[in-house]
Amino acid sequence: MPEIPEIRAHAERLTDEFRGAKLSSFQPLSFTVLKTFEPRPEAATGRPLEEVAAYAKYLLLRFGELTFVVHLMQGGRLKPDSKQSKKPRGGLARWTFEDNTSLLLTEPGTEHRAGVWVVAGHPVDQVPINKVGPEATSMNPHQLLELLNSNNMRLHGFLRDQRLLSGLGRRLSNEICHRAKLSPFAMTGKFDLATAERIHVAVTEIVEEGLAYDRGRAEMSKSADRPSAVHSRVGQPCPACGDTVRTVEYRRYTISYCATCQTNGKALADNTTSKFLK
Helix, strand or coil: CCCHHHHHHHHHHHHHHHCCCEEEEEEECCCCCECCCCCCHHHHCCCECCEEEEECCEEEEEECCEEEEEECCCCCEEEECCCCCCCCCCEEEEEEECCCCEEEEECCCCCCCCEEEEEECCHHHCCCHHHCCCEHHHCCHHHHHHHHHCCCCEHHHHHHCCCCCECCCHHHHHHHHHHCCCCCCCEHHHCCHHHHHHHHHHHHHHHHHHHHHHHCCCCCCCHHHCCCCCCCCCCCECCCCCCEEEEEECCCCEEEEEHHHHCCCCCCCCCCCCCCCC
8 A cells, every 4th residue: 555655755756747727527437436425526627736745644635625535445546537538447536627537437347446535624634534533744752652552452563543643554663663673563662762762763764754755756666676674674674784574464464574674583473363484
């Protein structure tokens, strides 16, 4: 799933290409894609696109006081649509502009989860964004420490929990734990300010590195292409110390880590469905 760096870089690309284009129509191509009833999407017709902004994992298409909030979910993409086919493969929604350009929201597969919300006013105060926590990059170390201590749980789970801290996913959580040299299973209720500062630095650095990478691309990167020290590198040497990257595997996700850098050389295990490299 795209995280803060990929969403921000893509928002910048779309702004550069479509800013100022007046909306001619919004067309839902799937009956499940539009998640709101009011205001109606037609209310934005004739208005210029001011910008495509980003908040956490959401793209925000701003047309004056109206904003289309888009969540791509796992495999969704919002991209220029030069063909404008009547039935595009995986097509969920299309924004067509008066200059005959268009944007197409797509998602592969049959279980379409990507969505569009139309809101009036400040989108951060409304559904769906008001259901998630503050952006990970908006916190200072003291705020982060308060949040960590008030939600005593494993660090990796804390970083991924969008209700607590938004914009980070599995890849960045793996990378942040590694950069901060903390076990992904470390309990957040025990952290002190120095530990929160390490996490804050790691979040800032990892997001900036990912943003620089995606800004250098013509389109949003794929997960496998994104820079990483431990994520998706099981069995490979850790770039920091040379130890072998290990994993704890669950049914829906994998935690990657370096035992030397993060757990004092100990391999992590879980009592449920995990497997790890010995």
